[in-house]
Amino acid sequence: DADVTQTPRNRITKTGKRIMLECSQTKGHDRMYWYRQDPGLGLRLIYYSFDVKDINKGEISDGYSVSRQAQAKFSLSLESAIPNQTALYFCATSGIAGASGELFFGEGSRLTVL
């Protein structure tokens, strides 16, 4: 089984709908991240959490919210989806403070907003 699991893997929705992407990990890592990938733009950080009580905005947090339900679970919500949120979303984890910042990725959730 994958160490970082994302659900759903693919989702098509309509403008204005609420969407939740879920991420769970079995690596025992404290830090979890949500990135968005767009062609030609690389990966951009949406939100990150260094522990259950710590949530931080990344560079493109507008229109998104997150919840860290447990050390192993970190979900991303789009309260009212819009077409320019169509993208591939990745959850990632990293180890304890003092580590290099190396990330371990899930396989991605492809979201299409019509």
Added chain:
Amino acid sequence: AQSVTQLDSQVPVFEEAPVELRCNYSSSVSVYLFWYVQYPNQGLQLLLKYLSGSTLVKGINGFEAEFNKSQTSFHLRKPSVHISDTAEYFCAVSDSIGGTSYGKLTFGQGTILTVHP
């Protein structure tokens, strides 16, 4: 703030030829550097990383990269590519000391490597 620039968006190459994927970074503090690879329809996996020590870093699948502090570069190389190396490659940087950017990766735009037979 950090930034990463991958100088080529696409690199076509023939099988068994050498390849270099270029990456430059900008940071006001010392950095850790990474190369990740993304095969079609998959997540990202680590190819190699520079944390400290030798500036020539060897990774998986025969790839290597050289950290050049004076030129703020971290170019990825492979002496002989295979069809299976076709993928998108991402350069990334994180701060190596404490601070608000510590432990967060900033990614480049990606380079699509296509290996032709």
